[in-house]
Amino acid sequence: MFPVATPDPKRLPRTSLSTIGVEHIRIDSIKSYADTRATLERLPHFDDRIRTLLQHGDIDKVRSALQEIQGDAGLVIFSVATHGDWLQIISSKRNVVQYVIGNVLVSTQMTQHELAAALYAPLRIVVYENESGAATIEYDRPSALFGQFGNKRVTSVARDLDQKIHDVLIRAAT
Template structure:
């Protein structure tokens, strides 16, 4: 870690990180993989956020558990990155997802608030040159590992397993 001298009372620390990047490629066509992923996972939606605003915590917890389903993950946001490429003249089949589990995130941020930087996780799906599909993401444990907290490391390892298992399921032809 390096630290710049304070200026106007502000300090900036810089820490280099080693991140493990994952690429999962399948011959399964992009539309099929996209549909499988989006239909398999629940969504973090405005209904859940409204329950939170109303402080109906038990109902929030139950709704989050339902959204996470058997995979233990839910979609928080879908980014149509391939559509945005129309700004450069040609759309492509590519979608970015924020995927996670708020209940896991709360456990991690309860230990270290900065863990919220990586929760939810980012996953990109795109059509590859062979006509199949590719997922890319950064391994959760390599992101969260910087905090050096055993509880965060335990949850991050669980996210590693859950995310890979999910992407294998939806990518299987």
């Protein structure tokens, strides 16, 4: 067992707490869960080979690959977490999935000015089958999340992201 020492108060990490307002958006689709999800998954998926280019210092190739992959919507899916599968541990499987969606070129525009912006980039979106059998999409408005940093350059980029993500999700829902 490790000896327990009394911590020196001068050596404790400094912590702070702030409260932020989050604008939460819910979109009730007119389509089924399966159709909404299929439409959303037409977004390009991130290609990890781009990371290899980055590791080799091929920055121009990285930028080119990122611009190419993002497609018309300017967004890519980084990961998909099928939360509904895990519900069978305690009840029964449900149709609910979380997407991590974003754009590396957009997120770096924010994180270069505010490293803590990486907490919210890329964005998380949840899609689930609601009581009527259609899909519901929920997410937090990017400009509200990123606006907490009080950096006009970050908030400006986030406002553009507001529209980009909203447009993609409305298309998926209709």
